[in-house]
Amino acid sequence: MRLMPKFIWLPLAAGVVAGGCATTPSEPTKPAAPPAKPISAGAAANMANNCFACHGPNGVSPGSIPSLQNLTAANIAEYMEQFKTGQRPGTVMGRHAKGYTAAEINALAMYIASLNKR
Numbered sequence: 001m002r003l004m005p006k007f008i009w010l011p012l013a014a015g016v017v018a019g020g021c022a023t024t025p026s027e028p029t030k031p032a033a034p035p036a037k038p039i040s041a042g043a044a045a046n047m048a049n050n051c052f053a054c055h056g057p058n059g060v061s062p063g064s065i066p067s068l069q070n071l072t073a074a075n076i077a078e079y080m081e082q083f084k085t086g087q088r089p090g091t092v093m094g095r096h097a098k099g100y101t102a103a104e105i106n107a108l109a110m111y112i113a114s115l116n117k118r
């Protein structure tokens with residue numbers, strides 16, 4: 001039973017195609033990412049003061065919070081990344097680690113580990 005003439009379908013199909021094109025979102029233009037700035041030793045020292053509030057001066061903890069003094073830079077960076085992803089369980093460190101970029105974590109780890117050798 002083909003009562004509907006073909007010519008009725010043509011404009012319909014054309015409409016669907018045109019509509020489809022019109023609603024395809026155009027790719028948003030992203031602003032260029034700013035070039036990564038190297039983190040100075042001074043900036044790392046400032047950031048590390050946040051850590052020392054809990055982990056003790058220079059990461060030598062007077063209380064039950066683990067000391068950072070015996071960790072290598074690689075350890076610190078690794079643990080921080082693990083806290084970030086939740087791979088390493090923690091009470092406060094997960095939330096804390098998320099506030100730092102990978103570059104900041106590396107700078108912190110290098111700085112804190114450099115203190116440990118003194």
Ligand code: HEC
Pocket residue numbers: 047048050051052053054055065066067068071075076079080089090091092093094096100108
């Ligand atoms: C609010 C207090 C607090 C602050 C601030 C803090 N930490 Fe922690 N940190 C902890 C506690 C408590 C733990 C034990 C794990 C947990 O419960 O989250 C810990 C664990 C760690 C560990 C694992 C140590 C181990 O031997 O297992 C590392 C590494 C660490 N913190 C690094 C840092 C660094 C680097 C900073 C600064 C960016 C920092 N922490 C800031 C409280 C803090």
